Amino acid sequence: MLTASQQVEATPSGRAPVRKRTRGASIDSDDLDADNIPEAGPSSPAPVAAAIQSTAVNGSGGVQPGPLKPVGEFMDCGQCTKRFTVTAYTKEHPSKPSTFLCVNCCYALGIDPFAKPRKTAVKKKASGKKEDRAKIIHYEERKGVLPLGDLCIQMIGKYIEDVEQLGDIGGINMDKVCKIICKGRRLTTETAPLFYAADRDSLEMYDCTNLNSDAFISMGKLCPNLISLHLHLCGQLSTEALSAWAKSLKSIKRLELYAPFLVRKEGWINFIKTAGKRLEGLLVTQSPRIDLEVVQTLAKSCPNLTELRLAEVGQLNVDCLAALRTLQKLKMLDLSSPGSTLSDEAIIGLLASSGKTIEILDLSDNPELTDLILPAIVKYCPRLHSLSLRNLVELTDEGVAAFFQSLKAQGHEGLTHIDFEKGHDLQDKALHALVDHSGKTVEKLSLLGWRGVTKETLNDLTRCSHLKEVDLGWCRDVTDFTIKDILDSCGKVQVIRVWGCNQLTDAVPRKKGVKVIGIETHTI
Template identity: 55%
Template structure:
């Protein structure tokens, strides 16, 4: 017993019952046969670990758990019940057979080690024997068998919290089937564009698809761009020229001298000298579209316009701050045969530009949007459309904040052949738009194929009903974005537009699942419906193969 006294200062025990204390002080019956076996730990290394709060809160279980349990299960067992089981086992079992299968009991109880046979105190860290199932190890025996005696059981990984339903945006799209083999091959070519020379000639149509793929991934560089050049190429479109430099554009003109149509997007590094060189090299160019030629000064534009002269039929320029009134006057004088003219976000464009542009009598498609100078006025546009509107089939006057209802009267009177109209973010009244479509119906004007009246905040059911009545047989693309007051019944009338393929109903607050169903059922050509901000829609919105429904917000208000 002297050994027990010597350890009393180091050993820490949890709370025990009176029976446990009594049995713990009794001599072991095996002392006559094995002097090294005691009722408690035989070495200081085998002393019980301090009990935590989980051990103090443990409650007796109603039935014995399975034989193979982990440390978390041990915490649920009753200390007193475990002691009685362990003691009775030690009394009836000789030391030589103390390695027999035993049951791991509650923390603070005693049991025999499955390796050395000596008694030890069960704790939450007690480990099962790696080679003898259902037997347990004391602390000193764990290192011998390569077991970490104090390793805690890893807590199960917490599931990632679900995002709030308010943040959930659902897009519905049903595809037509597997991707064609030809498209898969083209995608592979785009991935390994640097080695496309090994394939030889893959055709201009497929090369155009390859160009779109590599531009989407921003891999169009001065090196890869040369793979798209060819002396027999007459049409070239590059969708992202961000990485091309001035020399790339010079090489393009030298290696593709027979270009008739050229479309370059994001061509911010193009310089004045580029256009001057093009005027000399591209002697067959008739159609030019440039997006973002910021660095080109007016000297470059003037030189180019004089060089291409009367053969230029189509010109589209977006975001060029250096174009001024003198540049426009040279354009009109040198290129009188223009049929398409698109000027968007031009730095100094204002109503004075309309005076020389009124001399372009052959215009079929016109865009003057987002002017950078003084806003265009209704009176100036009326005079201008009176001069050029007779042959116009497409008109875009987006983002001209000073325009209003009189503009519709001018369009109705001077543009009899118009079939495409875009008037985004222009302050128009519901009554004026209704009168506009009623007048076109009365005078038997052709129906519209494309109409964009985005952000017509004051437009509602009367405008839409008149629009459908006049263009129900022709309309293919329609944007009603921001028509917050239009009623669902009026929107459902779009079911009578059999050619409608794309419609934007974003922020039309009265649209419901039934409204979308009416459009889907009545429009066999429908391919895309945009419904951002239509918060009455649910996850149950109808869908069909080949249709994209974009922008469903599934949260409930």
């Protein structure tokens, strides 16, 4: 017998030889899945020999169904009855439930043995658990038992096609039914007459997509005493229908239309001339056919206008603004999103002649307007209480701060609605001045896009005691403590929007009756 040192010298590399294991002694899963497993040799461990013997025994009979064992344990194949090792990819037999297949039998049956297993649906936990609370996007959802009247209204809206007449259910309930069927776009030429009546003095429909020109003409004939008419998404309203309204709606004082694309200028001019001094409100959004001639006719024929909206009007320009200077009774003026941006000089000229009565002013989406219009607003609009200057990217922090300081110096009582959305250059000075002037009056405030304002200045919002809705989107320094301070100090707040405020966490404080919308961790 060789000694240990002699064995080392006997090998060419100077290392001791390693005894080679026999295949029968291997417990590798690839060996166990092989087609031919040799008989266990004398050196085979007892467990392996027992496993091979079990395979031979089970091969003569069928495999008993049973649950899938944990990964790493042995099971008998439901097809060939040979033993294999359970993995995370083990597949169930397609025709023998609760039996499972080895790799070779998966291939034989056309099953991918390494396909990712489908995740089983996780049972929803109780709503009180922390995991479920983290998935809530709107913290407060007001739910409760619906009143009997609302249940009846929902039933009517569901089966509106079968309703012959609504009867005397009141104007408020009639409006609720109209909202329900408009939401499902079921306001058609057949269902619309349910809301018509000769004694109605106001009518509001929220989705008129399916109403054709004849339906609009019938509307004017069946509701001849309308004083106020508001139609949303009235894309099929034609020139003929608007001209017919000029004859049938002899009491109309306020007309609000959203998206009357097809009405040509002849229809506008005919209606405006017929309504004349009676018309007090014309609010039009998205009309490509209104041009300078229509605006001139409006300014000449309707001197008693108190509300004027020409939003998203493609042909609105500085010449149109010059024509509007004769209107001396305007309380609401909306010239947002024109086809070509308006100039500072045109806005200043219009405000100088018509601004003394304006209470609501919207000049949004005029990107070329600058700080020059701000002193004109202070000077010519003493009754202003709502201001929207959204997407005026040329406004500066110093200019807006000086604007609110001037309002305060003149003794202006404060604004209730303020929208300076996407004022990317507006920062601490502007917000300080805004709160100093309008902190006690503002109810709706949009600071979306004020990315440079600091968390210390955002704390000034706690002085806004009447604040109901605030948009802090993309104010990067908003934290959980900012939200907590607003919730604690602003007792009337109902909605806080925080899209893009990436410092907020799942620990954002909550308060009953307040929606915090847009927390990033809730959208993942």
